[in-house]
Amino acid sequence: MQELAQSIIQWGAITIACLFGLGIVAVLIMYLVDKTQTRHTIRRNYPVFGRFRYLFEHLGEFFRQYFFAMDREELPFNRAERTWVYRAAKDADTTVAFGSTRPLTIDGDVYFLNSAFPTLDEDAVSPRPVTLGEGYCRFPYTTASILHVSAMSFGAISEPAVRALSAGAKAAGIWMNTGEGGLSPYHLESGADLVFQIGTAKYGVRDAQGLLSDARLEAIAAHEQVRMFEIKMSQGAKPGKGGILPGRKVTAEVAEIRGIDEGVDSISPNGHPDIHCADDLLDMVERVRRVTGKPVGFKIVVGQVGFFHDLFRAIHARGPASAPDFITIDSADGGTGAAPQPLIDYMGMPLQESLPMVVDLLQEYGLRERIRVIASGKLIGPAKVAWALAVGADFCVSARGFMFALGCVQALQCNRNTCPTGITTHDRDLQRGLVPAEKSLRVAAYSRQLDYSVGIIAHSCGVSEPRGLQREHVRVIESTGASRSMAELHPTPSVKPEYLGFNE
16 A cells, blocks of 8 residues: 555656646746747747736636726726616625715716605506507507617527516516527527517518618517617617627527528628618518518617708608607617627717707707607616606617526626526537526516616606606716706607698
8 A cells, every 4th residue: 555655656756847837848948939939029029928818817807806996997898887777686685884985076077856755655556568560560568668679680599588578578568679680599488578689681581682682571560579670770789780799609500590601700790781761761661560560660879960950850751650660779889789899889879969969959849759769788686777868768778787687697698608697608618607597587586676776766756656857857077077857858849730730
């Protein structure tokens, strides 16, 4: 036994010596490679040690949010915002102590005006239901829910993520947008209400030539739970550019659903080839609504405002039946998808500017009751959702809020197929951590807690339900540190005389 032990020790020592020797050889090789290569200055000047720069650069994305950033510092979502979602999704206590860490001096931020006579519990009511497409399509859609799941395509997000979101949406009584990647079995399996998005590449509803197919539209609409159709004109991640799904995320299943080749980058056109003006858009809205019998709208990041004047004048020329049933206003400050940084950083209007503008234009043209407004863009917490309702939105949608509910840690790996939480990757090993049955409970809990918290804000303002919030309940902080009423900054305009009675 003693000889065996000595033998093991000897072999262990030899193994360690060999590994040490191999390590030295590896370091010498790296030194020679770094010293002689000409592409990387740091590695050439600091051979071997310079390689750690790339490791630290990569790990910095993960460590920054835990060790270096304060609660209100990080972008695109700070720790305070994420923590609220995490706790809400776990049905944990969302109260805090010892005062707010939110500064009330940041230009553009808002706060709400509490009433001297807040709504009492016995006077509070659930959010009132809102109907889309009533009187203009065969199957109008009615829902009272406030926040819904925004567009995330199967392919951009994983199978277990779609399944968890779908089941959670069903439990919470909210809709889920399919995104432009088509309708998968995982969207359908829970029975949740769905909004089918038609992107510029017409994935899921295209014919062999890539054109919009009436037969495919009918097949999608035959699913009762597909409640509405949304034509995507542009999105917050990349206004003016189509969807980008890297080839490494185009699996055989994703390729089949989209009608494209496996393993090849899925690059949608930057605009609809068959939509070149406001009249073309209205033609497509009418076509999809005629074929499907369901409410149809479009999604857009607001840019050149002349488009809306052209669109609303065209609706008046054609009649109210030609109007879209809803418009989704997306904020131009990014999203979950892969996108060129110049477009994320510099293209399009942010929601705080575009939402009141579009609502006011609808009012001026006498279309406010005909066309519903859906707000999208970093609306992950109750205060931002309450603000959107006060400004004039009928509904809100969020993608990243529900991703946080699934367990997203803001690792910024959405476009790389290396998401550590399994949400935006098709790596089966990484997907194992996302258990749909468990995460769907968190999706539903987040939805319920957000509705409840928006209700708290509404009741504190003295209204009985969230859709009773108005602009006079909100004040906006200006660069001077003072604030002004949202109603003063954006007074609700009157309907222009020539458009009075248009919808009657």
